[in-house]
Amino acid sequence: xxxxxxxxxxxxxxxxxxxxxxxxxxxxxxxxxxxxxxxxxxxxxxxxxxxxxxxxxxxxxxxxxxxxxxxxxxxxxxxxxxxxxxxxxxxxxxxxxxxxxxxxxxxxxxxxxxxxxxxxxxxxxxxxxxxxxxxxxxxxxxxxxxxxxxxxxxxxxxxxxxxxxxxxxxxxxxxxxxxxxxxxxxxxxxxxxxxxxxxxxxxxxxxxxxxxxxxxxxxxxxxxxxxxxxxxxxxxxxxxxxxxxxxxxxxxxxxxxxxxxxxxxxxxxxxxxxxxxxxxxxxxxxxxxxxxxxxxxxxxxxxxxxxxxxxxxxxxxxxxxxxxxxxxxxxxxxxxxxxxxxxxxxxxxxxxxxxxxxxxxxxxxxxxxxxxxxxx
Amino acid sequence: xxxxxxxxxxxxxxxxxxxxxxxxxxxxxxxxxxxxxxxxxxxxxxxxxxxxxxxxxxxxxxxxxxxxxxxxxxxxxxxxxxxxxxxxxxxxxxxxxxxxxxxxxxxxxxxxxxxxxxxxxxxxxxxxxxxxxxxxxxxxxxxxxxxxxxxxxxxxxxxxxxxxxxxxxxxxxxxxxxxxxxxxxxxxxxxxxxxxxxxxxxxxxxxxxxxxxxxxxxxxxxxxxxxxxxxxxxxxxxxxxxxxxxxxxxxxxxxxxxxxxxxxxxxxxxxxxxxxxxxxxxxxxxxxxxxxxxxxxxxxxxxxxxxxxxxxxxxxxxxxxxxxxxxxxxxxxxxxxxxxxxxxxxxxxxxxxxxxxxxxxxxxxxxxxxxxxxxx
Numbered sequence: 001x002x003x004x005x006x007x008x009x010x011x012x013x014x015x016x017x018x019x020x021x022x023x024x025x026x027x028x029x030x031x032x033x034x035x036x037x038x039x040x041x042x043x044x045x046x047x048x049x050x051x052x053x054x055x056x057x058x059x060x061x062x063x064x065x066x067x068x069x070x071x072x073x074x075x076x077x078x079x080x081x082x083x084x085x086x087x088x089x090x091x092x093x094x095x096x097x098x099x100x101x102x103x104x105x106x107x108x109x110x111x112x113x114x115x116x117x118x119x120x121x122x123x124x125x126x127x128x129x130x131x132x133x134x135x136x137x138x139x140x141x142x143x144x145x146x147x148x149x150x151x152x153x154x155x156x157x158x159x160x161x162x163x164x165x166x167x168x169x170x171x172x173x174x175x176x177x178x179x180x181x182x183x184x185x186x187x188x189x190x191x192x193x194x195x196x197x198x199x200x201x202x203x204x205x206x207x208x209x210x211x212x213x214x215x216x217x218x219x220x221x222x223x224x225x226x227x228x229x230x231x232x233x234x235x236x237x238x239x240x241x242x243x244x245x246x247x248x249x250x251x252x253x254x255x256x257x258x259x260x261x262x263x264x265x266x267x268x269x270x271x272x273x274x275x276x277x278x279x280x281x282x283x284x285x286x287x288x289x290x291x292x293x294x295x296x297x298x299x300x301x302x303x304x305x306x307x308x309x310x311x312x313x314x315x316x317x318x319x320x321x322x323x324x325x326x327x328x329x330x331x332x333x334x335x336x337x338x339x340x341x342x343x344x345x346x347x348x349x350x351x352x353x354x355x356x357x358x359x360x361x362x363x364x365x366x367x368x369x370x371x372x373x374x375x376x
Numbered sequence: 377x378x379x380x381x382x383x384x385x386x387x388x389x390x391x392x393x394x395x396x397x398x399x400x401x402x403x404x405x406x407x408x409x410x411x412x413x414x415x416x417x418x419x420x421x422x423x424x425x426x427x428x429x430x431x432x433x434x435x436x437x438x439x440x441x442x443x444x445x446x447x448x449x450x451x452x453x454x455x456x457x458x459x460x461x462x463x464x465x466x467x468x469x470x471x472x473x474x475x476x477x478x479x480x481x482x483x484x485x486x487x488x489x490x491x492x493x494x495x496x497x498x499x500x501x502x503x504x505x506x507x508x509x510x511x512x513x514x515x516x517x518x519x520x521x522x523x524x525x526x527x528x529x530x531x532x533x534x535x536x537x538x539x540x541x542x543x544x545x546x547x548x549x550x551x552x553x554x555x556x557x558x559x560x561x562x563x564x565x566x567x568x569x570x571x572x573x574x575x576x577x578x579x580x581x582x583x584x585x586x587x588x589x590x591x592x593x594x595x596x597x598x599x600x601x602x603x604x605x606x607x608x609x610x611x612x613x614x615x616x617x618x619x620x621x622x623x624x625x626x627x628x629x630x631x632x633x634x635x636x637x638x639x640x641x642x643x644x645x646x647x648x649x650x651x652x653x654x655x656x657x658x659x660x661x662x663x664x665x666x667x668x669x670x671x672x673x674x675x676x677x678x679x680x681x682x683x684x685x686x687x688x689x690x691x692x693x694x695x696x697x698x699x700x701x702x703x704x705x706x707x708x709x710x711x712x713x714x715x716x717x718x719x720x721x722x723x724x725x726x727x728x729x730x731x732x733x734x735x736x737x738x739x740x741x742x743x744x745x746x747x748x749x750x751x752x
Contacts, residue, residue: 081682088650110650114683274464306457307490
């Protein structure tokens with residue numbers, strides 16, 4: 001195996017696959033990156049027990065020659081040493097691997113050797129049915145991930161809740177995440193010939209969102225029984241699915257509200273952020289919301305022996321009863337407000353012990369539900 | 377006590393004094409920041425057992441009114457809550473403190489109360505003799521700190537070695553730091569009417585260097601038996617001194633060299649950095665330097681079972697024996713090369729078991745000494 005590659009381009013690709021490689025795995029070969037040279041590309045693969053990332057480096061990028069393949073072959077090299085080394089090299093790197101799996105990397109007057117593993121011992125990629133797939137714009141996919149993934153459960157008590165439920169039907173993708181105290185639901189109209197419901201681990205979606213962030217390209221989604229694959233031109237992320245049945249959430253959304261208010265999203269976020277400063281006494285970061293007059297909402301919190309904060313904010317519109325007092329988890333409230341891009345938000349209260357429904361004004365594709373917390 | 381202050385300017389001053397305040401002290405009052413209003417300024421003080429930082433906020437900064445003092449007084453407020461809160465406020469903050477030491481901070485429609493401590497319980501500042509002092513440009517002070525402080529000992533076995541020895545005499549300041557395996561010495565010509573030798577804790581110098589970094593101003597240095605004070609227009613840092621006698625280092629510098637080479641500083645740094653990748657097997661990050669021909673130095677390291685690196689670099693000039701082989705601690709070498717700004721460096725070798733002397737070419741104010749390490 002032999003190839004010559006631009007160090008910067010090699011470095012970027014290694015950094016992408018290295019994200020999922022752990023040095024703590026019981027299988028030494030999984031601490032490595034699998035490198036395969038084909039006639040017209042180099043393929044890098046890094047993986048852990050849940051996620052596999054595959055990166056293809058073509059001969060040319062934007063018309064610039066970055067790769068020359070001299071001999072086809074494959075090897076697995078330590079992700080830690082390869083990534084650290086390539087960061088510190090410049091210009092072109094000439095890589096050869098001998099029959100003992102020893103790789104020699106030459107760049108200018110620098111010669112490095114790295115002992116590799118036999119690539120035949122590296123796990124094979126899952127096989128996908130390439131005919132059935134969904135196509136989504138990367139920006140849209142990033143947005144639906146960011147608007148839901150934070151709401152998953154951090155506890156392993158109910159494994160299905162640690163993932164995001166992605167269900168495809170009738171040209172619609174619905175993503176739901178909940179930890180049973182709050183719930184985020186996001187819909188997207190898509191062009192789909194796949195139907196089914198899949199629970200994707202939040203870690204995989206977080207990695208995916210970092211990989212495709214700030215890029216404009218189409219992401220193709222393939223599914224099998226055990227894996228979901230997100231594939232762009234040069235990058236593929238394979239994620240194991242979480243087994244089990246996701247709870248039906250359609251009945252959870254309240255039909256009737258006692259009080260509905262419209263407020264400025266960013267201003268409310270800032271107010272709740274300030275109130276959270278004094279909310280640490282309670283397990284649930286209790287922040288109190290109170291309405292006593294039509295035009296104002298009061299946000300308060302207090303921390304005994306330290307101090308308290310009290311803030312009045314304007315309400316843009318109010319319907320229903322002008323009398324409200326509710327305790328909410330301030331950090332849940334902030335998480336939800338942070339991912340809403342719309343300037344205004346409509347909040348529906350059913351009473352101090354009922355879940356609160358939040359919807360961005362002018363966008364009926366996103367819903368967020370938060371259960372109140374006890375204030376005593 | 378009552379004053380109105382610009383939140384941004386208050387925030388910056390709090391951040392500066394908060395650097396030394398610890399939440400882990402056994403004395404609750406030291407978790408706070410002491411705030412004193414005078415007719416024409418607000419003074420903030422934060423401290424721990426070793427360092428005190430004092431910050432003065434005047435009525436005007438760059439012709440802009442930032443402070444209005446309504447009533448003189450003082451209070452100690454929780455550094456943690458005050459700093460977090462002020463970060464999240466904008467515009468002007470109106471602060472009043474009542475006789476129960478409860479502070480009320482108002483900004484727009486936000487009202488916060490913080491329970492304070494009696495300022496009378498806060499430790500007093502050490503008294504300085506203001507007539508005897510030294511004046512240094514902040515950039516020069518930052519440079520001499522950065523060129524020496526990294527070389528102090530991390531072990532408390534010999535407390536004097538955990539500080540930098542600053543000695544003033546005959547209009548010359550000499551700073552020395554050593555951990556007994558390496559030594560950094562930096563001289564500076566100064567305008568001084570003080571003489572004496574003081575051991576300043578490395579932590580204090582690191583904090584000082586952060587405080588004055590990127591600023592151009594004069595720093596006045598005052599000393600007493602127990603404290604050294606670094607004072608600019610608006611900021612003072614008081615540091616406790618380390619007691620004891622600093623070892624005399626003048627006899628340590630080798631008089632004769634077997635081989636003297638001149639090389640490019642940055643290129644050598646990059647080469648040693650790469651070699652350090654494979655140097656982790658040894659406690660001392662062994663990197664090998666070898667000269668076999670006049671024009672080249674070979675830098676190597678190897679890590680059994682993982683791999684090795686070998687690099688040839690050009691020597692600009694060589695004097696003495698053309699035959700050298702020495703093992704050095706790669707991280708010590710990097711530390712020294714990083715703080716040398718000159719393009720070229722002269723390295724004098726006395727043999728494989730003798731300390732190596734490094735001097736920037738064209739600057740006789742800086743010396744660095746590194747002892748070799750065993751290679752077996």
